[in-house]
Structures are given as C-alpha cells and as structure tokens.
Amino acid sequence: MADISPEVAATVAALSPQQRAVIFLTYWEDLDVRAVADLLDVSEGTVRRHLARARSKLREVLR
Amino acid sequence: MTDDHRVGSADDAPLDQAIRRMVGALVEAAPEPPPLPTPGVTPAPTPTHEQDRRRWSAVAAAMLLIVGGVGWWMAAGDRDPVQPVATEAVPVAHQAIRWTQEVELPCEGGAGAGTTAIELELWVDVAGERVRQQATYADGAVRNQIWEGSQDHPARKFERGSSSYVAPTCPRWGAAAVDNTPGMMGRLAGPGPDLTPGDSSGRRIAVPGEHTDEIGRSAELVREESEGTAQLDDGGPAGSVPFRQTLDWYLEPGTGRLLQSTFRIELEGVYTVTTTTVVLADEDVAVARASFDTDGYELVYEAPAFDGRHATAEAVEPTVQVGPDRYWPSDPTAGDDPETSARRFATEVLGWTGSEVVTAPGPDDGGAWEVTVDDRRGHSVELTFVPIPGGWELLRIDSGIIDSSIAPDGNTQLDLPFPVGTTELVVEGHLDPGGRRAWRATIEAATAGVILPETTDDPMKLLILLYRDAEGRTIGAATVGGGRLRDPSTITTEAPGS
Numbered sequence: 001m002a003d004i005s006p007e008v009a010a011t012v013a014a015l016s017p018q019q020r021a022v023i024f025l026t027y028w029e030d031l032d033v034r035a036v037a038d039l040l041d042v043s044e045g046t047v048r049r050h051l052a053r054a055r056s057k058l059r060e061v062l063r
Numbered sequence: 064m065t066d067d068h069r070v071g072s073a074d075d076a077p078l079d080q081a082i083r084r085m086v087g088a089l090v091e092a093a094p095e096p097p098p099l100p101t102p103g104v105t106p107a108p109t110p111t112h113e114q115d116r117r118r119w120s121a122v123a124a125a126m127l128l129i130v131g132g133v134g135w136w137m138a139a140g141d142r143d144p145v146q147p148v149a150t151e152a153v154p155v156a157h158q159a160i161r162w163t164q165e166v167e168l169p170c171e172g173g174a175g176a177g178t179t180a181i182e183l184e185l186w187v188d189v190a191g192e193r194v195r196q197q198a199t200y201a202d203g204a205v206r207n208q209i210w211e212g213s214q215d216h217p218a219r220k221f222e223r224g225s226s227s228y229v230a231p232t233c234p235r236w237g238a239a240a241v242d243n244t245p246g247m248m249g250r251l252a253g254p255g256p257d258l259t260p261g262d263s264s265g266r267r268i269a270v271p272g273e274h275t276d277e278i279g280r281s282a283e284l285v286r287e288e289s290e291g292t293a294q295l296d297d298g299g300p301a302g303s304v305p306f307r308q309t310l311d312w313y314l315e316p317g318t319g320r321l322l323q324s325t326f327r328i329e330l331e332g333v334y335t336v337t338t339t340t341v342v343l344a345d346e347d348v349a350v351a352r353a354s355f356d357t358d359g360y361e362l363v364y365e366a367p368a369f370d371g372r373h374a375t376a377e378a379v380e381p382t383v384q385v386g387p388d389r390y391w392p393s394d395p396t397a398g399d400d401p402e403t404s405a406r407r408f409a410t411e412v413l414g415w416t417g418s419e420v421v422t423a424p425g426p427d428d429g430g431a432w433e434v435t436v437d438d439r440r441g442h443s444v445e446l447t448f449v450p451i452p453g454g455w456e457l458l459r460i461d462s463g464i465i466d467s468s469i470a471p472d473g474n475t476q477l478d479l480p481f482p483v484g485t486t487e488l489v490v491e492g493h494l495d496p497g498g499r500r501a502w503r504a505t506i507e508a509a510t511a512g513v514i515l516p517e518t519t520d521d522p523m524k525l526l527i528l529l530y531r532d533a534e535g536r537t538i539g540a541a542t543v544g545g546g547r548l549r550d551p552s553t554i555t556t557e558a559p560g561s
Contacts, residue, residue, distance in 0.1 A: 008085060027079070027086040029190075055078060062081040 011061045019054035022047055152349035156187040159344040166231040167335040175231035186350055193355045200227040209357055212468070221360035231336060274313060276323035277341050282313035291452035305331045306452070320345065373476060373512040376490060376502035383412050383491035383527060385499060390525050390542050391457040401448040404455040405434035408446065412491075412527065413438070413537045431458055442482075442538045462541035465528075466512075473519040477528075478512035482539040485530040488513055492526035506530075 012020065018040075025036045033051070037044045160183040168176035182199040194210040204227040212218035267287045274284040290307040306329060313323040322342055329335040386393035391408060402422045409415040419437040426432045430449060437443040445461035462479075470476035481488070490502045490513070497518070504513045518524070523545075530539040 012085075012089070023082065024086060027083045055082070058082055058085070059078055062078065062085065 005061070007061045008058075011057055015054050015057065016050070018046075019050045019057075022050040023054050023058075026051060153188055153191060153352050153355075154347060154349050156185075156189065157344065157346055157348045157350075158185045158342060159183070160185070161341040161343055163339045163341075164231075165337045168231055168233060169332065169334070170233035173231070173233040173334075175229040179228065181228065186354065188355060191355065195355055198226065198228075202227050207360070209355060209360060217364060218468075219362060220364035221357045222363045223360040231334060233334065276313040277339065278343075280313075280322050281316060282322050283316050283319075285312045285314060286310070304333055372509060373470070373478075373514050374488075374504040374506065374510050375514045375516060376488070376504035378516065379489075379501045379503050381491055381499045381501035383501070385491050385493040385525055385527055387493050387495060387525075389451070389456045390459075390527055390544075392454070399454060401432040401434050401455050404448055404457070405436055405446050408457060409436045409438075413444070413529070413540060415537065438537075440536075444540050457542070460527075460540050460542045462528075462539070465541055465543050467524075467543050467545055470514045472514070475515045475518040475524065476512055477515070477526075477543060479528070479541070481506055481510065482530050484532045484538055486533045487531040487535075489529040489531060490515060490526050491529065492524055494518065495523040 015023070021040060022036055025031045025039060026033075031039065033044050033047050037047045040047070162181045162183055164179040166176045166179075168174075180201045184197045186195045188194070192212055195207060197205060197207045199205050204225065206222065206224035206226050208223075209221040210217040211220070267285055270284040270286050272284075274282045276282050287310045288308070290305070308326070308328040310327075311323075311325040312321060313325075314320065315322050320342075323340060325337065325339045327335070327337040383391070384393040385391060391412065392404075402420055405420050405422070406418075409418045409420070413436070415436065415438040417439065419439055421435045421437070423433040432448050432455070434446045434448060435443055436446060447458045447461065448455040449458045450456075465477060465479040468476050468478070477490075485506045488504045488506050490504075492501065493499050500515075500518075502513075502515050504510075506513075524543070526543040528541040528543060529537050530541075532538050
C-alpha cells in the first residue's frame, strides 16, 4: 500500500462528505460528472463545484 | 462518456494522477468485511432502500476516511474490529439491528408466545446490486440470505442455514400481526414528515418531553396510535374484536435517523404483540467482495427469463380507486363480508354484472378468505380477502407468476403470462411516490411483458392488472405489489428472519 502522509490524511479528513464522495466516485469508480451527479442525485454543476474545491485543497498537499 | 463530462484538463493530469494514487492507497486501507458465517449455521436477507443513491455519498466519504490503515473508519464500530485490508473490498451500507418480540397469546394450542430476540445484520452492495442479511437467533442458529438484484424483485436468492423463529399464531385466528421493520432498510429512514414536538400529522404526533431509546440514547419520539374493531370471523361467537395499536419511532435529534421503533398491537382477548427494533449501527463500511459469495448457499429462487418483446404502456386516466396501502377498496367500508366485497369488486372493477360468486366455507389458517368470481362467460378470478377494520380488503388476485423488475430504461417492467384472448392490458395502481396512476397497453401474440413509463426508481406500488379482450371485456385480473419504498406504518405478518 502506498504511504499516505499525515498532511494528506488531514486534508482528506477535512474535506466535506460531499467532496470526499465526489473524489471517490471520480477517481476510484472512474465515473464522469454526469454519472456522479446521477448517482448522488445532485446537479452536474454541484458535482463540478465539489470536485473543484476538493481538488484545490488536495493540490496543496499532493504537489 | 463524453469529454464534456470528464473532469479536469490536460494541465491537471499530474494532479489527477496524484489524487488517483491517493484514493487507491486509501481504499486499500479499508477494513475487511464481516466474516462469512461458520459452516452449518444460519444466515438471512437484506433490503435495498430508497436512499441507496444518497448513501453512496456517505459510502464514498467513508472510503476516504480510512487513512493509513489506521482508523477513522466510520463503520465497523465496536462490533466488528477493524482489520487491515483488502483490495477486494466493496463499499456497502451496513445495519446492525436488535429485534425483539413479546407475545401474549391467550389461546389454546398457540405457538410463538413469549419473548423472541433476533440479531440482524444487513449489508447492501448498491453498485453490485447484492444484499446479504444475517440473522442470529437466541438459540444460536444463524441464517444468511443473499439477494442478487433487488430484495423485492431478485434475479436470484440464496440461503444458508435455517430460521428458528416461530411466528405467533393461534389455531383460531392464524398469524398475529408483527412488525417486520428489520427486514426493510427503506423503512428505517424514520416516519417523516418532520414534526415539532407537540405537533401532529394525521395520526402521528411528536410527543413532547425528554425521551431515550432502549439503550439510553437521547431521542425525539413520534407516536402513531389507532384503535378500532377487527372483524375476525372464525365461525365462532367473537365477531368484532376491539384492537389498539401504537407505533413509536425514536429518532436521533437533529438528523431524524431512526434509533428505535416499537410496535404494539392488542386484539382484545386474542393476542398482544410488541415488537421492538433497535438500530445498533447504521453506517457505510467496506467489506470483502467474498462476503457476497454464494458458495455453500442453496439457490432458492431464480427469476424466470423472458425472451419476448415488451410493450410500452401509455398513461391513461385512473378509474379504479387503488389505495395507498391496499389494492381495493380505498374505502374500507366496501362490504361487511367477503362475498359482498367480491360482488362489489366484480361489478365496479371487473365490470362483471350478474357474475357467480362462490365463497370458501371459511377462512384459511391466516384469516384470509378466498372467493371465486365467474363471469358466466368462461372467465373467472380467484380473489382473496382479509378482514380490516370496517370491512374486507382485497389481499391478492391469484394468477400466474408475474415478475416485476426494472427495465433497461429504469422504468417498471412487468413480465407476465397473458390469458388467451387478451388484446389489451389495463393497469390501475397507486405509486409512492406518484399517487394514483393508470396505463393501457396493446397486447400481441409475441408480447411477453409491459413497461410502465415514468415509474423510475422502482417506486412502491400496488397494481391491479385487468386483461381485456378485443371487445373490451375484462377476461382476467391480477395484482402486483412491491417496490423499494415501504410505508413505515405498514403492518405485515412476516417477521424478520422468518
């Protein structure tokens, strides 16, 4: 298993549940925005917002 | 999938790869699923529920909370120790439930009196469309059941072990009513609508004051009480029997999540049954994919395959008052005996006037009464009625096996045999959500089933099917029920793990 730094772990933990859900479905389940929106019963715009914010936070610790 | 719906851009590729690696590492850190039961012991079934989609977000969130194999695992709690994992983990919705039943059964020769306790665990693999339920009985027996597809309309169902549950029954009255909440995850969402303490909605009231559930958790209490008279005609002198029932929901303050439900029903001089469901865990976890393996299980059901084409019905105006909780009548005062009810059903729903009605000499062991209605033109239907306060309720119309499933487009699909001479199928129903609906479809020789438009997500449904011939006469009928949603106030005679 790859190591997860404490910093990354803390950042992940600080994500909102919606942001974590979108990250998981996008990068683990490999779903596109439309599929994630459908699965979570939210709009595609909402998915994009959660994804953008989560990526922004993760960008700082995954450089 | 189109590029328009992909996330990120070429510039984001390194970040995307880093996130993907991170997610992979987190998922690998997920704990193992619950162990499979020991050979020779028993298991039980699991439900899907209306919030499957939304639960996914929590499932996904939970997956990402497992960091470094250590431990912010939302799920397993105290009951299943977190273990290192497992690339074959799948996210599931998990519930652990303690279900108890206390029965006073004053009749002679009855069974199932006293206290019964069952520990239930449910795992729902939404993406994999599999459900597993494990029931552990007080005598140590364990039963596992696995459904593939939905629990209501499984493609296949497997069992391992056996139930030691004894349903409360009296020789005179048949099975007592018990609450089977543990078998229906969809029902564990709480009673809704939200009520402020002191307010009421229908028969439900939010009880003011401080409340705690059986295991001491602070809770808001919503109560529904009703009373009336049950017609229990066993041929004896009892006739009308007063009944009282109370359904309590203990809800987590702030979230409304169900912590406990308690259902008590008393039929004066007949039986008193109290069933209590305590939700010990309701969480999203990851379990080993192997938890849903069916090796060692017995295949107990497999849905029939149909090769014919399916007709898409068109919506029409409803003409039959299908009720939200019963097929017919929506008004429970339709008749004071099964024969009267059957005659009225034949006239009002089937359009059969002057039909011959033959009533069984008495109810079956469960209190149901069968009535045959013949239109004197070579067609007949077998109706089964059960007593309800104020009258009789149509429980079902016996017919061939009708499989209700989800069509590729997400709508409800009915696969069914059509009586010879059928040229049109009329479906009258009540959906939740959706209310009263009706459809008609043209039936040809090759038609194997019908798809009902605008019925996505497998709503809770009660449908009456009317087969019509070329002259528009009804030549047969059937009933179809089920769906993902369950009315929390529904009372059935089926017990969990039974």
